[in-house]
Amino acid sequence: MRGTVPVIPRVTEIGRHAVQFYDDEIFLATAVSEFLTHGLKEARPCVAVATPRHAAAIQGELARGGARSADRVTFLDAGALLNGFLVNAEPDAGGLRATIGKVIGELVSRP
Secondary structure (H helix, E strand, C coil): CCCCCCCEEEECCCCEEEECCCCCHHHHHHHHHHHHHHHHHCCCCEEEEECHHHHHHHHHHHHHCCCCCCCCEEEEEHHHHHHHHEECCEECHHHHHHHHHHHHHHHHCCC
């Protein structure tokens, strides 16, 4: 039986952001899908940064919950995103903002 799983939310200037630590992939997929469902219910664009395998599991949980996410959740490949803002093998804050900021900017400007 799946119950509600705790997600660690953080309010940001732009919206909500969450970090989720997990022990197994089912827990992760359930927690992330529940978090995304709140945004989907409010007709907000959502972004999930995940590995392809985790993205598939999250999409499966969203579908099981009846959420239609194909056009409203943008899944970004975690590995590709990370490579986009590493400088000399170190995370670069400006590179991160440029990488994910562009995606978020495009999403919030949609009608």
